[in-house]
Amino acid sequence: MFSKTRNRMTEEHYEKEIGRLRTALEEADAVVIGADAGLSTSAGFTYAGERFRAHFSDFAAKYDFSDMYSGGFYPYETLEEYWAYWSRYIYINRYMDAPKPVYEKLLELVRDKDYFVLTTNVDHCFQKAGFDKKRLFYTQGDYGLFQCSEPCCQETYDNEELVCEMVQQQKDMRVPTELVPHCPYCGKPMTMNLRADNTFVQDEGWHQAAERYSNFLRTRDGLKTLYLELGVGYNTPGIIKYSFWQMTLKNHQNTYACLNYGQAECPNEIRSQAICINSDIGEVLERI
Numbered sequence: 001m002f003s004k005t006r007n008r009m010t011e012e013h014y015e016k017e018i019g020r021l022r023t024a025l026e027e028a029d030a031v032v033i034g035a036d037a038g039l040s041t042s043a044g045f046t047y048a049g050e051r052f053r054a055h056f057s058d059f060a061a062k063y064d065f066s067d068m069y070s071g072g073f074y075p076y077e078t079l080e081e082y083w084a085y086w087s088r089y090i091y092i093n094r095y096m097d098a099p100k101p102v103y104e105k106l107l108e109l110v111r112d113k114d115y116f117v118l119t120t121n122v123d124h125c126f127q128k129a130g131f132d133k134k135r136l137f138y139t140q141g142d143y144g145l146f147q148c149s150e151p152c153c154q155e156t157y158d159n160e161e162l163v164c165e166m167v168q169q170q171k172d173m174r175v176p177t178e179l180v181p182h183c184p185y186c187g188k189p190m191t192m193n194l195r196a197d198n199t200f201v202q203d204e205g206w207h208q209a210a211e212r213y214s215n216f217l218r219t220r221d222g223l224k225t226l227y228l229e230l231g232v233g234y235n236t237p238g239i240i241k242y243s244f245w246q247m248t249l250k251n252h253q254n255t256y257a258c259l260n261y262g263q264a265e266c267p268n269e270i271r272s273q274a275i276c277i278n279s280d281i282g283e284v285l286e287r288i
Contacts, residue, residue, distance in 0.1 A: 014279065021275050022288050024255040029223035031110050032216075032247075034240035035119040035126075038231015038260055039106075042281040044099030045123060055092050058173060059085055068093075079189060080174040086192065087166035087175060093123050094143035095160060102282040103129035106230075109288060116216040120232075120239055122194055135216075137209040139239055145193035147201040148183035156193045156203045217247070224253040230281055231260055248273055259284050 025031065046052075048067035053060070056071060065071050068089060076082040103125045117126055120140045127133055145156040159181075166175045181190035193201055227244040234241075248256040248270045257275040258264050264278035277284055 014277065017275050017277050018284065018287050021257050021277070021284075024226050024257060024275065025109060025113070025228075025288065027224065028226035028255070029114065030216075030220040030225045031113045031115040032225060032227050032244070033106070033110070033115060033117045033119075034227065034229045034232055034244055035117065035121055036230070036232035036236075036240065037121065038233065039102065039281055040098065040121055040123055040125055040231070042100070042231065042261070043102035043125060045093060045125070047093075055088060056085075062173060078174070079180045080177055083166055083175045083180055084170040084173045087163045087170065090143045090159065090163050090192070091167045095163070097128065098123075098125055100282055101129075102285065103131075105282065105285040107131055109285065114220070116213060118213060118240055120236055134212060137213040138206075139195070139210075140236075141192070141194040141200065143192065143194070146181055146190040147193040147203075148186060149189050149191040149199065150183070150186060151199055151201050152183060152186040152188070154201050154203055156201055156205070157190070222251065225251070225255075227254065227256045229256070229258045229260070232258075233260075233263060245270060 044051075047069055052067055056068065059071055060066060063071065063074050065074060071085055072089065074085070076085065107129050115135060117131060117136045119126065119136070119138055122138065122141050122143050124138075124142060124144055126136050142156075144159055146159045146162075147156050162179065162181060166179050169176055169179060182188065183190060191199075193203075225247070227248055229240060229244055232240045244256055245267055248254045252273065255273055255275065256266060256270055257277070258266055259277050259279070259281045261278065261280050264276040266274035266276050
């Protein structure tokens with residue numbers, strides 16, 4: 001069982017850790033990036049506050065919720081209302097660009113490195129920023145995909161065209177009935193391809209990405225690797241955080257870097273191999 005050390009930053013310590021991270025990145029034979037919601041938050045993809053009010057003030061007034069996440073769980077009475085909300089939600093969080101170029105800054109740092117990205121984010125920001133699709137594993141799904149709600153099959157469907165149409169044609173917070181998506185096989189309503197329960201569809205693309213990630217780790221075993229953790233919290237720590245700790249511990253050449261505004265910490269067992277920076281991720285990437 002790991003025991004944890006939380007990093008308390010002074011300006012001097014902050015500068016020192018930035019320098020250590022710059023050196024670790026330069027010297028690494030391979031870089032494994034683990035990204036969670038904090039990275040997209042740094043890029044401006046916030047789900048409450050002004051951004052929520054700008055896009056969902058009508059829904060907030062009618063249904064009395066105050067952030068996008070709450071709106072996603074609201075028990076809408078009809079599928080027309082449900083898809084009016086979700087089409088707008090998907091459009092602004094999947095098909096609009098992030099307000100700040102944080103992902104682009106990250107790509108600049110690793111473009112010429114041997115890298116792979118493991119992410120629980122579902123907003124597709126890595127690909128939109130130019131990251132190689134074959135070096136990405138989206139473990140928790142993609143806002144850009146629909147699946148059968150049953151599900152009757154392990155298939156997913158690109159939704160951009162239909163989502164844009166629903167956004168354009170919705171009126172009074174309802175989409176036309178003919179735009180409500182249904183499974184082409186069983187006729188049941190579609191839903192988002194997001195891991196929420198055991199109905200999550202892991203399609204062929206998901207399995208191929210999982211295999212590529214596994215192969216990357218296997219073929220770089222023993223190399224000097226930087227495990228760069230960005231904005232990962234404790235909702236699903238076993239996917240990125242705990243596995244990064246364990247892989248760092250396996251090889252004394254490896255480095256674990258945690259960039260997290262408010263939760264930059266590491267186990268005592270890898271303290272000498274760790275870089276923990278409690279600051280905005282975009283600011284840190286800019287300083288590097």
